[in-house]
Amino acid sequence: MSRPIIRFKDFTFKYRSQKEPTLKNINLTIHEGEKVLIVGPSGSGKSTLAHCINGLVPFAYEGDITGSLTINNEETKELDIFSISKYVGTVLQDPDGQFIGLSVGEDIAFSLENDCVEQQEMKEQVVDISKLIDMENKLHASLHELSGGQKQRVSLGGVMVDDVDILLFDEPLANLDPATGKHAIELIHDIQQQMNKTVIIIEHRLEDVLHCPVDRVIVINDGEIVSDTTPDELLSSTVLESSNIREPLYVKALKYAGCQITPELRPSHIDTLKIDQCKEKVLAWYESSEQQKPIKKTAPILSMENVSFGYRDGESTIKNVSFSIDQGEIVSIVGKNGAGKSTLAKLICGFEKVDTGKIYYHDQEITNDTIHDRAEKIGIVMQNPNHMISKHMIFDEVSLGLVTRGVPEAEIKQRVEDTLKICGLYPFRNWPISALSFGQKKRVTIASILVLEPEVIILDEPTAGQDFKHYTEIMEFLLELNKRGITILMVTHDMHLMLEYTPRAIVIADGQIIADRSAVEVLTDHELVEQANLKETSLFTLALRAGIDEPIEFVNRFIAYDREVRKIWP
Amino acid sequence: MAVEMLSYIEKNSPVHRLSGATKLIVFLLWSSAAMLTYDTRVLLFLFVISITIFWLSKVALRDVAFVLIFILIFLLLNNIAIYLFSPQEGVSIYGTSHVLFEIAGRYNVTLEQLFYQFNITLKYFVVIPAALLFIVTTHPSEFAASLNRIGVSYKIAYAVSLALRYIPDIQRDFRTISQAQQARGIDLSRNEKFFTRIKNAISIILPLILSSLDRIEVISNAMELRGFGKKKKRTWYSAKPFRRSDYITIFVSVIIFILSVIITFYDGSRFYNPFL
Structure with a gap:
């Protein structure tokens, strides 16, 4: 030594x-x-x-x-x-x-x-x-x-x-x-x-x-x-689980399949992993798990038609983008740093005005609506909660949007309290915001948007800087909101998040949409992954190495299963 | 945005090639001279040189137009204020009164007053090109080095240059925050009553301060971890060494400064009096 x-x-x-x-x-x-x-x-x-x-x-x-x-x-x-x-x-x-x-x-x-x-x-x-x-x-x-x-x-x-x-x-x-x-x-x-x-x-x-x-x-x-x-030793133990650290997905999959992970399997990298001893179990698990149903189409709630935009003359950050989001969907927007993801979110909320093209909310055109008008339909949660919080007390912060809209006091109280309950912040309603953790602050910012009752919420990197426990908490909470009928759009770098929570992904490169399909399909398409600076999921590699004929379906089933298991978490 | 308009403008000119410290010294001499003298002949002479140097620097007028207009408006206000508060200043300085026309009470227009205010304006025009040139032709990296070279402590010099550098970042933060707040109905536009607007501005300032404090913590940690403040002195990667042209420039401007002071004071008055 x-x-x-x-x-x-x-x-x-x-x-x-x-x-x-x-x-x-x-x-x-x-x-x-x-x-x-x-x-x-x-x-x-x-x-x-x-x-x-x-x-x-x-x-x-x-x-x-x-x-x-x-x-x-x-x-x-x-x-x-x-x-x-x-x-x-x-x-x-x-x-x-x-x-x-x-x-x-x-x-x-x-x-x-x-x-x-x-x-x-x-x-x-x-x-x-x-x-x-x-x-x-x-x-x-x-x-x-x-x-x-x-x-x-x-x-x-x-x-x-x-x-x-x-x-x-x-x-x-x-x-x-x-x-x-x-x-x-x-x-x-x-x-x-x-x-x-x-x-x-x-x-x-x-x-x-x-x-x-x-x-x-x-x-x-x-x-x-x-x-x-x-x-290798660490991945064979249960320390990660008890410390709320995310295990590599392929290790998780092996555990679900009932494989005993030992250091001899060399689990520290998907390429070194000795898969042979586990192959059968993985296959058996795959056969036994349920097939995932495709999601039903509903009516479009938000759409962009041929939108182009540049911060300066002659420069275009967004080039002729068209897409449509259905009511009740959860969609992620992914791509390289600087590809135009955040700009797209800003255009939707009216922070920036489109140069050409149109934006629709339901059937109604909102291209020329102000930020203020759109805020009641489409809410945006910024990446950094410190950019949004302007009051000392939680109740005041959440009620701010209603107060400025002149909502009667009794109604404000009711709506704020309801929102705080949904967000799990009700017990803290009289606390100063400075006493909260980063994750809780994030919730306050979500609550302050939610209270305006928008039908669509856009989140910029909702889980940046969060550990696995807070990540799961925030995402499960968003899923809960989604079940209440709120359409959710997320701008993210987190491949796990995209895979686990957003059935559909819009991939942006150099201001253009280069793919708009299921997140699993995106993360298993080698060419696309290269083009948009993403990363293939190790689950896909695992499925290939285990000899599963439909690796994409394997990933789908894992995600569904994993989410069920985590829901039972204390 | 205003600050972006005051940023470094890349050109290849004799002015750009001078070291930042030289430009700072010349600027200080120049503005002291312009401040001390009311001698119209000296001012005109300095003005002509200022304009010539500005032309030499190849900086286009429209690059600095925004700031220039801002200063000119300020100058106009200043002139109006001078007249309002002391309409007879020129008369008491030059000792004669050539009335052009009367307005009311002590407010009349005299040649002396016009001449006096013309001198004030001229002072501005002597200093403006020098100030603008120092800012737009000194690379920001060299800025701190120049301050340090003329004797300012390097810690202060660095603080000043960092502050200037963070202005665009803080503007960006401000924009983001104000957009987020507008979405929640906090209106900063003219649609809102003045008092409400002030109150609303406060709700943007708090988050701005918090995020700026975060920024300061990160940068000060980063600087300390890389040894900033360890020694009494430091060297500068981007300082330009003094060359012959620097020495010549400084020498010439010292001469001009001394001459203008001598001409200004030799007859015992800072004013040149054409009315005698």
Whole structure:
């Protein structure tokens, strides 16, 4: 075994503003050259653990530490954040937020500037690093022009320029489309292999990280380490389920089929999985599960006809788009970052005005209606709840739309309370919003839209940044709303969400609709997946490898079965 | 949008090639000179040079038209206010009174007053091209470096340049938030009563502050993790080294500054008096 580089010993940390410690009695050793994945649900303390390693705790976020944490055999609390940053390079989750320079070269150089490196030498070093991350031809490019994957490369370059030993990635997949996420994981793997760095990845999307091999997975729940083992061992245990972390879908399918998962099966990747021992069981499960009925057509509620739009003259973000959504449907809009998904949602709500084309609600044309008029028919929930919340108290926030519409007070009270009950927020109605978790805030924003009784709700990334438990909660809640007759449109990057909850998917690339069919069909169509930066589902691969003749139907049946099982969850 | 209009305009001109620090120094000298003097001859001379340099920079007038119009409106208001509050200022400065016509009471129009306000306007016209040029021909990356070079602490210099840089982002946030709020019936347009509009604006400001605080937390963490603030000094990747043209430019503008101060003050008055 190589040299230990990070060592937590009986480490406990409590934020100054909190009563209970966030990390409790952590004992963890990470060795030089290891690649470690740290997973855990929201609020488990995994981000705090990352902050301890890079020095933000206790130097930026103050609190009380007991026990010891050493990096390179130096006790971190006796160092300062700058010395720690010479050992640990951190790539934060939002590449846009962490760019400091304006051009690629300038951003990579930031750390060198702070070290007072002379300009000439600095330029040479930047060129060297940019070759490593494959950006040497883009040194003068503005960061805004880059794609999501390129941005990730630049932020990696910015920390590698310091020649750190440890690379720490804090939720690297959070804002990337599925294909870009896959490339990011591959890039991290390549860098680790080439440079022999120690790599620590904090993520809750286990299946996506396991795309490339990982030495160890550490599971954190409630501030404690509940598991510290190899991916194969972990997937063979029940730790993930009890910690509310989503297992890879193919593993789930194998479990449903009654296969005993053992480390010998090599379950950490669908390609390494020894499927032979499970084949029969999977086939038997497939035969026994029910065939899914196609959904009945109803009347269209929302349609777009030949809509085109550009933010500036001569530029078109949306090109001649036509589609129609039926009453009671749940539809996802998917595609690359910047393909025009959010713009489409804005056009529907009237935030932007179409250049040409028409929008219909039922049979009525609403192309020229104002935002205010449309809001009573079509509600939109933004990705970031902080962009919507403007009151201190939950009741006031939810009632805001009704108050401005001059609804009588008695009716407001009734409607708000009814909505809060539907959203499971009734017990908190007199709470300040600041006391809520992110997921609950999201619900408040949904409630504040729902109270206006729209027939269609559009959600922009409804589950971004949510762990599996909150994800399931939010999605089941939306499904509940859907059963009450509300039509739901979701803009999303989450392939699981699309597969599980939206029977139909509209795929957008470069401002055009390139596919409009069932989500399962989209995610099993290799060409389409490539074109729109999506990711094939591992279930499909599993079905192929198990020798099922109708892999698409297999995916369908799994989804239906899985949802039934999860409904019984406490 | 206004701020986008005030952003860097990429051109290849002698003005663009100068280092940002040079432009900042020249701008400071230029505006001090224009502020000190009321000497019409000096102002006219500075004005001609200002216009010439503006022409040299290849910046098109329409690129800065929005800001220019904004300043001109402000200038007009300023002139009206001066006249309203002190219609006899020119007379008391120049000591004579050539009345063109009477309006009412102490309000009449004199050549002296017109000349005085013409000088004020001229001051604006001397400073405007210099200020605009400094902003639109200095690459934002170089901005902080230039401030630092003339002695501003690099932390403050960086804070200023980051603040400027985040304005477009905050505008975008503002737009998103205001759209979301409009959908809930919060109207900021003229259809609403003034008082309600103010109240409604507040409901956009709270979320804007919260999301800006988030942004600040992320960026300050990112900066600290990459060693910002570690040392007393720092170097700059995009600072332009001083070249001969920079030294010449600074030298020439110092000469102009000194000359204009001498001409202004040699007869003991900051005003040039054509009425004597």
